[in-house]
Amino acid sequence: MQFRERRRVIQVIRTVYDPAVKRGRSEVVGKIDKDALGVPEKLRKACTQAELTEIEDWLARRETTLRTETIRDDTGALSERMRHAADYFREHATGSTGDEQAAVHAADIWLAWDDLKKAMRKAGYPQSKLAEDKKNQKERGSS
Numbered sequence: 001m002q003f004r005e006r007r008r009v010i011q012v013i014r015t016v017y018d019p020a021v022k023r024g025r026s027e028v029v030g031k032i033d034k035d036a037l038g039v040p041e042k043l044r045k046a047c048t049q050a051e052l053t054e055i056e057d058w059l060a061r062r063e064t065t066l067r068t069e070t071i072r073d074d075t076g077a078l079s080e081r082m083r084h085a086a087d088y089f090r091e092h093a094t095g096s097t098g099d100e101q102a103a104v105h106a107a108d109i110w111l112a113w114d115d116l117k118k119a120m121r122k123a124g125y126p127q128s129k130l131a132e133d134k135k136n137q138k139e140r141g142s143s
Helices: 041-045 051-091 101-122 129-142
Strands: 002-005 009-018 023-033
Touching: 023 041, 023 051, 041 101
Parallel strands: none
Antiparallel strands: 002 009, 009 023
């Protein structure tokens, strides 16, 4: 089976040997809406059990890849968002007027930060010489 991603659909393609031309011929078996979580009934009827298993495995791998890419992109943007949060808290110190939500945000961030530090340590990324080097490099650049 082959899978061709188009704008809104994924085409499922089967290659069948054609003895008249003595080579394989591709035929579109069906389509899957990219937003759908499963295989449509029409496509299920057109495929063998082995093909259905292959389609479902491919869809599961695709979903895992998309989720991983999204998390990786969000993680890459996290340091930038943390710097924005630092600016926010500089402007909304305890006792300042205008934003009662600052304390709620601060509590949520402290909890998430503790969880993130634990996860990074368990994954083998403790606060390291690399972070210290980057900090020193930044300080040297601003001098």
